[in-house]
Amino acid sequence: MSAPWALLLCERLVAGAIFLQALEMMLLRSVTSDFGVWRWKSLQAEFGRLGPVVGRLLSGRGWPFLLVFQAVAAASVLAGWGSPALLVSLSVCVLLGSMRFLGTFNGGSDCMTAVVLMAVTAVRWEGSSDRSVLVGLGYIGFQLTLSYAVAGWVKLCESSWRSGAALLKFLELPQYPVSGWVRVALARRGVSLLLGWLLIGSELAISILALVSVIRGPWPPLGVVLILASGLGFHFLNAKILGLNRFLWAWLSAYPALAFWLSRS
Amino acid sequence: MTSGTTPSWEQLYGAKPFRWWNLFLNPYGNFVMAWQSLVERLAQELEDFEESDESFPAGSVAYALVLNGVEEASQGRSFQFRLRCGDEVLLLSPPSVESMTPRRMGSP
Numbered sequence: 001m002s003a004p005w006a007l008l009l010c011e012r013l014v015a016g017a018i019f020l021q022a023l024e025m026m027l028l029r030s031v032t033s034d035f036g037v038w039r040w041k042s043l044q045a046e047f048g049r050l051g052p053v054v055g056r057l058l059s060g061r062g063w064p065f066l067l068v069f070q071a072v073a074a075a076s077v078l079a080g081w082g083s084p085a086l087l088v089s090l091s092v093c094v095l096l097g098s099m100r101f102l103g104t105f106n107g108g109s110d111c112m113t114a115v116v117l118m119a120v121t122a123v124r125w126e127g128s129s130d131r132s133v134l135v136g137l138g139y140i141g142f143q144l145t146l147s148y149a150v151a152g153w154v155k156l157c158e159s160s161w162r163s164g165a166a167l168l169k170f171l172e173l174p175q176y177p178v179s180g181w182v183r184v185a186l187a188r189r190g191v192s193l194l195l196g197w198l199l200i201g202s203e204l205a206i207s208i209l210a211l212v213s214v215i216r217g218p219w220p221p222l223g224v225v226l227i228l229a230s231g232l233g234f235h236f237l238n239a240k241i242l243g244l245n246r247f248l249w250a251w252l253s254a255y256p257a258l259a260f261w262l263s264r265s
Numbered sequence: 266m267t268s269g270t271t272p273s274w275e276q277l278y279g280a281k282p283f284r285w286w287n288l289f290l291n292p293y294g295n296f297v298m299a300w301q302s303l304v305e306r307l308a309q310e311l312e313d314f315e316e317s318d319e320s321f322p323a324g325s326v327a328y329a330l331v332l333n334g335v336e337e338a339s340q341g342r343s344f345q346f347r348l349r350c351g352d353e354v355l356l357l358s359p360p361s362v363e364s365m366t367p368r369r370m371g372s373p
Contacts, residue, residue: 177280243294
């Protein structure tokens with residue numbers, strides 16, 4: 001995969017992820033209305049010092065327009081009509097959206113969306129020179145690898161994760177729509193222990209395999225396909241079992257960068 | 266809930282079963298996760314707060330937002346809510362007196 005092609009894929013995929021996020025927020029308009037959880041009246045104190053323009057954009061009246069703009073801009077980039085100025089506008093929308101919910105709406109997925117979008121925007125703004133494309137893909141690939149490495153390492157250091165108990169507890173949290181048969185299966189100590197280690201192993205394996213390709217050279221095409229497919233399978237299961245659909249699309253948008261670095265000769 | 270008896274605690278905003286289209290759009294599921302993040306932020310503020318801070322919790326944005334969520338779910342009825350971590354109750358709100366039927370709600 002060539003570097004410009006990998007960056008183009010990152011751009012289109014992150015635009016698709018942002019388009020879906022904007023649609024979700026439109027469907028959730030009641031939570032930002034004057035009677036919703038995140039009503040502007042309660043948030044005003046937090047954002048007052050950012051000035052009247054930001055205030056108007058994030059208020060109950062401005063927010064729906066911002067979402068429509070975000071959806072239209074993301075669809076334009078997805079369709080291939082993206083310009084550096086449009087990408088900058090989209091970045092501003094994504095950052096404002098994350099801020100409005102006191103940090104992030106959905107934690108890591110918003111962070112990964114911002115990482116990919118900012119990197120693509122910076123490269124396009126610079127003029128997409130060969131060097132900047134490589135730096136952009138390097139940044140995205142590094143952040144993606146780091147996300148797996150940190151998650152895997154933290155779990156490896158925790159005895160509750162190594163014993164499988166933490167996984168069981170995690171899946172019992174009320175915000176995750178874990179189906180009954182998964183809970184029953186995980187209640188068996190052997191299953192939770194095995195799945196706990198599978199999780200730690202797969203998170204660390206992706207980062208180690210990426211590091212190996214930097215040190216020892218590219219993986220053969222079949223190896224690259226297997227690494228990417230196992231990573232995507234992991235995110236698909238996360239979406240299916242835990243309802244983390246945003247993570248699937250956000251991480252998918254960073255995968256072309258990983259594919260590029262794994263196969264680069 | 267019967268008049269004259271103490272109603273039991275209700276879990277606020279629990280997850281719903283995942284459908285195939287939720288792979289693309291999962292508004293309610295993501296709302297529940299954002300709500301949980303908000304509750305965790307309030308729990309963190311409760312852990313960090315110093316007793317000399319008289320503006321807490323009334324001055325806390327996280328508290329105001331959690332209160333909005335409880336109010337919205339109560340649909341105009343009076344309510345009381347608590348924030349619990351394991352067996353430890355981190356916060357117990359005063360009961361509201363807005364209407365006739367009390368409703369009690371709790372976080373996990």
